[in-house]
Amino acid sequence: xxxxxxxxxxxxxxxxxxxxxxxxxxxxxxxxxxxxxxxxxxxxxxxxxxxxxxxxxxxxxxxxxxxxxxxxxxxxxxxxxxxxxxxxxxxxxxxxxxxxxxxxxxxxxxxxxxx
Amino acid sequence: xxxxxxxxxxxxxxxxxxxxxxxxxxxxxxxxxxxxxxxxxxxxxxxxxxxxxxxxxxxxxxxxxxxxxxxxxxxxxxxxxxxxxxxxxxxxxxxxxxxxxxxxxxxxxxxxx
Numbered sequence: 690x691x692x693x694x695x696x697x698x699x700x701x702x703x704x705x706x707x708x709x710x711x712x713x714x715x716x717x718x719x720x721x722x723x724x725x726x727x728x729x730x731x732x733x734x735x736x737x738x739x740x741x742x743x744x745x746x747x748x749x750x751x752x753x754x755x756x757x758x759x760x761x762x763x764x765x766x767x768x769x770x771x772x773x774x775x776x777x778x779x780x781x782x783x784x785x786x787x788x789x790x791x792x793x794x795x796x797x798x799x800x801x802x803x804x
Numbered sequence: 805x806x807x808x809x810x811x812x813x814x815x816x817x818x819x820x821x822x823x824x825x826x827x828x829x830x831x832x833x834x835x836x837x838x839x840x841x842x843x844x845x846x847x848x849x850x851x852x853x854x855x856x857x858x859x860x861x862x863x864x865x866x867x868x869x870x871x872x873x874x875x876x877x878x879x880x881x882x883x884x885x886x887x888x889x890x891x892x893x894x895x896x897x898x899x900x901x902x903x904x905x906x907x908x909x910x911x912x913x914x915x916x917x
Contacts, residue, residue, distance in 0.1 A: 721903050732808075732894055733908040740903040779847065783906075790837035790852035790898055791860050792906060797846060 691716040695795035708767040712780030808909035822883040829897030836878040841892040
């Protein structure tokens with residue numbers, strides 16, 4: 690069975706600072722990895738996904754993530770935080786099989802951006 | 805093209821009642837999944853339907869059920885509501901193949917009183 694661990698339930702950064710949200714996964718088969726963002730009272734919006742084509746994945750809004758198999762990690766980064774980045778971020782894993790539509794999520798990280 | 809549409813957005817029910825939530829996937833998507841989101845348990849997978857068949861089910865009691873119609877629209881039903889069923893219920897759709905992007909709707913907020 691797969692699992693996801695997001696290190697840090699809350700991360701606070703200053704506007705313009707580096708954003709680093711950590712995600713580690715556990716999977717017995719090659720995983721598909723996703724980062725989603727959720728703004729208050731909204732659904733989940735896909736930021737980026739890893740599907741084995743390239744280890745460095747670029748997403749929307751300046752976010753990117755690097756897949757490191759040796760570390761079983763898929764950390765999300767953004768060079769310069771913006772106030773509009775304040776939201777909750779979820780890392781998720783899918784391992785396919787007969788469960789293509791099943792995602793296993795981490796507990797989420799709330800990102801706060803200070804002026 | 806239109807995204808995943810969920811109705812109703814907000815509803816309040818009384819303990820013991822039942823509720824039906826509806827989801828219209830993105831046009832052409834054959835897979836519809838449902839998730840429950842609560843502050844304590846986070847995002848949990850309920851079930852997935854593909855071409856009208858339940859393809860996978862999460863660890864929820866039998867009070868939670870769903871179905872998918874021939875046009876890929878899906879409904880989920882919760883019977884004999886409990887206070888703990890208060891949550892945001894999210895529907896997601898995808899074409900249904902490995903590695904496909906999974907798109908989420910805005911969710912249905914259910915409050916059980």
